[in-house]
Amino acid sequence: MSVQAKRRADYQPPAFSIATVDLHITLHPTETKVVSTLAIARNGAHNAPLVLDGDGLELNAIAVNGEALSEEFYTLGDNTLSINSELDTFELVITTTIAPEHNKALEGLYLSGGAYCTQCEAEGFRRITYFMDRPDVLSVYTVTVVADKSIPMLLANGNPVDKGDIGASSHFVKWHDPHPKPCYLFALVAGDFDLLTDSYTTSSGKEVALELYVDKGKKSQGVFALESLKRAMKWDEDVFGLEYDLDIYMIVAVDFFNMGAMENKGLNVFNSKFVLADQESATDDDFFNVESVIAHEYFHNWTGNRVTCRDWFQLSLKEGLTVFRDQQFSADMTSALSNRIKHVRVMREHQFAEDASAMSHPIRPEEVIEMNNFYTVTVYDKGAEVIRMFHTLLGPDGFRRGMDEYFKRHDGQAVTCDDFISAMQSATDLDLTQFARWYSQSGTPVISVEHKIQNDDNDDVIHTFTLSQHTPATSDQSEKESLYIPVNIEIIDDEGNTYTDNESMIQNGMVILNAPSMSFTVNAENASLTPVVLGNFSAPAKVENPLDTASLLTIFKYAKDPFNRWDAMQTLYDRCIKQIEDAPGCAISNDIWEGIKQAIAQEQSNLELLGECLVTPSFETLCQSRSNINVSALSKARKAFCDQFAQALEQELLQVFNNIDAASYSYTQDAVNQRRCKNVVLAHLARLPQHEGAIVAQFDAADNMTDTLGALRSAQHCNSATFDTLMARFEATWNHDPLVLDKWFALHATQNRDDIFATITMLCEHPQFAMSNPNRVRSVIGSFAFYNSERFHALDGSGYKFVTDYLLKLDAVNPQVAARIVTPLTQWQGFANEHQVLMKQQLGRLLNHKGLSKDVFEKVSKSLAYDKH
Ligand code: B3K
Numbered sequence: 027m028s029v030q031a032k033r034r035a036d037y038q039p040p041a042f043s044i045a046t047v048d049l050h051i052t053l054h055p056t057e058t059k060v061v062s063t064l065a066i067a068r069n070g071a072h073n074a075p076l077v078l079d080g081d082g083l084e085l086n087a088i089a090v091n092g093e094a095l096s097e098e099f100y101t102l103g104d105n106t107l108s109i110n111s112e113l114d115t116f117e118l119v120i121t122t123t124i125a126p127e128h129n130k131a132l133e134g135l136y137l138s139g140g141a142y143c144t145q146c147e148a149e150g151f152r153r154i155t156y157f158m159d160r161p162d163v164l165s166v167y168t169v170t171v172v173a174d175k176s177i178p179m180l181l182a183n184g185n186p187v188d189k190g191d192i193g194a195s196s197h198f199v200k201w202h203d204p205h206p207k208p209c210y211l212f213a214l215v216a217g218d219f220d221l222l223t224d225s226y227t228t229s230s231g232k233e234v235a236l237e238l239y240v241d242k243g244k245k246s247q248g249v250f251a252l253e254s255l256k257r258a259m260k261w262d263e264d265v266f267g268l269e270y271d272l273d274i275y276m277i278v279a280v281d282f283f284n285m286g287a288m289e290n291k292g293l294n295v296f297n298s299k300f301v302l303a304d305q306e307s308a309t310d311d312d313f314f315n316v317e318s319v320i321a322h323e324y325f326h327n328w329t330g331n332r333v334t335c336r337d338w339f340q341l342s343l344k345e346g347l348t349v350f351r352d353q354q355f356s357a358d359m360t361s362a363l364s365n366r367i368k369h370v371r372v373m374r375e376h377q378f379a380e381d382a383s384a385m386s387h388p389i390r391p392e393e394v395i396e397m398n399n400f401y402t403v404t405v406y407d408k409g410a411e412v413i414r415m416f417h418t419l420l421g422p423d424g425f426r427r428g429m430d431e432y433f434k435r436h437d438g439q440a441v442t443c444d445d446f447i448s449a450m451q452s453a454t455d456l457d458l459t460q461f462a463r464w465y466s467q468s469g470t471p472v473i474s475v476e477h478k479i480q481n482d483d484n485d486d487v488i489h490t491f492t493l494s495q496h497t498p499a500t501s502d503q504s505e506k507e508s509l510y511i512p513v514n515i516e517i518i519d520d521e522g523n524t525y526t527d528n529e530s531m532i533q534n535g536m537v538i539l540n541a542p543s544m545s546f547t548v549n550a551e552n553a554s555l556t557p558v559v560l561g562n563f564s565a566p567a568k569v570e571n572p573l574d575t576a577s578l579l580t581i582f583k584y585a586k587d588p589f590n591r592w593d594a595m596q597t598l599y600d601r602c603i604k605q606i607e608d609a610p611g612c613a614i615s616n617d618i619w620e621g622i623k624q625a626i627a628q629e630q631s632n633l634e635l636l637g638e639c640l641v642t643p644s645f646e647t648l649c650q651s652r653s654n655i656n657v658s659a660l661s662k663a664r665k666a667f668c669d670q671f672a673q674a675l676e677q678e679l680l681q682v683f684n685n686i687d688a689a690s691y692s693y694t695q696d697a698v699n700q701r702r703c704k705n706v707v708l709a710h711l712a713r714l715p716q717h718e719g720a721i722v723a724q725f726d727a728a729d730n731m732t733d734t735l736g737a738l739r740s741a742q743h744c745n746s747a748t749f750d751t752l753m754a755r756f757e758a759t760w761n762h763d764p765l766v767l768d769k770w771f772a773l774h775a776t777q778n779r780d781d782i783f784a785t786i787t788m789l790c791e792h793p794q795f796a797m798s799n800p801n802r803v804r805s806v807i808g809s810f811a812f813y814n815s816e817r818f819h820a821l822d823g824s825g826y827k828f829v830t831d832y833l834l835k836l837d838a839v840n841p842q843v844a845a846r847i848v849t850p851l852t853q854w855q856g857f858a859n860e861h862q863v864l865m866k867q868q869l870g871r872l873l874n875h876k877g878l879s880k881d882v883f884e885k886v887s888k889s890l891a892y893d894k895h
């Protein structure tokens with residue numbers, strides 16, 4: 027396969043602009059007619075042709091200024107249409123036909139169930155009509171949607187301006203969006219939905235109609251999403267002074283969707299998973315995610331839509347920033363600590379892994395084959411961490427000034443990450459030049475901590491702390507430079523006293539590490555000091571801090587920063603697991619259990635922190651602090667540790683469990699913390715057969731999905747008959763609801779059982795399963811590949827082969843989803859050689875497959891090429 031990568035350095039401004047786009051779309055499952063009228067103007071003096079992108083379109087007619095264009099004036103390429111006109115300005119009318127029903131890639135215009143909907147970001151608009159499909163061409167859109175009257179609701183961006191009948195059987199609605207936008211924000215939805223309506227009055231008194239469209243019969247499950255939207259609108263006014271700018275804001279929930287949601291101007295399209303929620307069917311995590319995704323898409327209205335990206339290499343300009351904004355919102359709506367822990371888990375489980383793989387890229391990538399492959403944890407989540415560092419360095423007020431300046435300079439423009447940095451620079455005296463390297467350098471920096479103790483001439487005890495940074499080479503960059511790293515730090519002794527440094531390098535609890543290393547000293551008599559480093563995960567880095575168990579427990583007891591306290595326990599657990607890996611069968615010493623018991627006692631009343639501290643690091647997180655991993659050995663060590671944990675702490679765990687009141691259900695932070703802690707504890711107790719009854723009892727009594735699912739997850743550790751019985755009961759109850767059934771699919775797919783492939787095959791044949799639905803595929807195949815580590819990595823190669831066989835079929839249907847699920851297979855670098863050989867064998871099969879999509883090709887070919895370095 028020969029595919030051309032695009033490079034950031036090759037950016038050229040568009041040769042033409044398109045001031046207005048008038049679309050007239052007559053919907054039909056196999057013959058949708060799209061008439062596009064474009065006001066074209068040449069940019070500057072040149073005689074290059076107008077080159078439009080197109081993909082899978084049937085071209086019916088072209089007219090320039092009202093005259094049909096004869097063939098000598100245009101060239102139809104594989105994916106382009108070039109118009110040779112000497113005119114500097116002209117009206118171009120292009121008529122094309124498309125077949126939404128046959129569109130299974132879910133990009134462009136497609137049918138989700140019975141509803142028409144679109145997904146254009148990144149480059150899907152070219153599957154609807156010929157256009158300059160790039161984000162720096164901004165146009166004002168007027169869209170007329172025509173359909174059979176059996177399809178009652180016809181939606182597009184902006185405000186409705188006209189509607190009426192066409193003959194006896196058809197009707198139309200015309201929409202106008204006054205805000206110039208790139209084509210990736212175009213949207214159209216047509217179908218028959220239940221509609222929830224509400225309104226919101228902005229701080230300047232403008233009334234906005236809010237409309238939420240859901241599948242028939244699901245109205246009550248949309249209430250929480252609509253309430254979340256209003257909270258997000260208010261928050262953006264309060265925190266950033268940003269108001270909504272159209273008369274109407276619409277959200278449509280659809281069942282077939284490649285990702286979470288899409289911020290199309292005034293008409294968001296959502297995966298129904300991130301809209302529908304009620305007590306019976308949604309967990310606390312689901313509620314959290316609904317609120318957070320609703321907010322994320324809403325916040326894009328300013329960070330993404332009003333100010334958009336010049337080119338797709340700048341994606342983090344809108345995504346990193348918008349993720350940071352949604353994280354801040356969620357922290358304000360729920361709790362700062364549990365949010366921070368969530369983000370850090372994502373960074374450690376997924377982003378660090380990406381940076382260690384052949385897909386390593388800076389938050390602003392340099393080279394891309396398939397843009398959809400770059401909607402990554404690096405661009406999104408590491409991107410948000412970089413924005414968070416601006417926020418940390420500038421402080422909330424400085425950050426706000428920078429944001430105000432950004433909008434003042436760039437409202438209505440398509441800009442770059444450098445433009446953002448420059449706006450931030452205008453709001454601070456700090457020199458951000460070195461900081462900007464976070465945009466160009468990939469890889470996870472490692473901060474090493476060294477602690478030396480000396481006596482000086484006066485017999486004072488001097489502690490010297492040295493922080494060094496080092497970023498290991500990545501697949502895309504061999505040379506690394508020093509980054510500008512804000513490192514939150516506390517120096518405490520074993521009674522919890524805090525110390526300041528002699529050089530005053532610690533300012534407001536933070537040092538700046540901007541050279542390969544830096545040192546400071548602390549004087550302390552008769553005290554043993556512990557450096558508490560990277561509070562609140564103040565930078566996306568790994569820390570190597572050689573602390574003994576006593577120091578880790580001191581941090582847990584006394585550090586001011588609750589994130590550090592949680593992290594100290596994670597490090598402690600990681601150490602214990604390592605100890606068992608090195609000496610299988612060994613018992614963790616009693617003083618560690620005693621330390622954990624004290625920690626539990628100390629936090630009895632802080633169920634939020636306690637719940638998080640009782641979670642043992644995931645297999646995926648453990649992988650990031652290891653190399654040459656033998657999966658079975660690591661999994662066994664992790665399991666052995668968890669078993670010992672349950673045995674050693676049984677009484678304490680039981681006490682926590684029994685002390686948590688089964689108060690009546692509500693979705694409040696306190697209640698969420700209680701359920702979370704209770705279910706974490708239950709999962710530990712499940713390892714002891716005597717507590718099986720508690721699991722069944724919780725399953726029987728649960729009046730909400732969090733507790734039901736908590737019981738089911740715990741049952742994964744019980745004997746298989748109990749698990750099977752509860753799973754069967756769950757299926758009988760939820761058979762009608764595929765979104766809920768996804769949880770059941772995922773639980774089955776992550777079982778460590780000999781019959782796992784028979785199970786997965788059975789799941790794929792389930793009446794509610796369809797390969798064409800990304801949610802189902804992610805639940806079954808995605809869960810297996812990402813989270814069933816023992817079976818996926820089985821040393822007979824069966825897991826890798828199973829996933830590959832499936833991907834070969836899926837790729838022909840939906841390349842975007844296939845390219846996501848191939849990720850674990852491409853991340854072979856950390857694993858022992860026997861794993862690597864088998865993984866690469868399957869990557870080779872994929873690479874040799876005729877007709878492989880460029881999505882999967884890019885990831886697989888990079889992964890195999892990395893090998894040859
Ligand atoms: N901007 C979209 C993601 C589009 C992904 C295209 N493959 C959703 C979001 O980040 O809000």
Ligand code: ZN
Pocket residue numbers: 322326344345348349
């Ligand atoms: Zn986004």
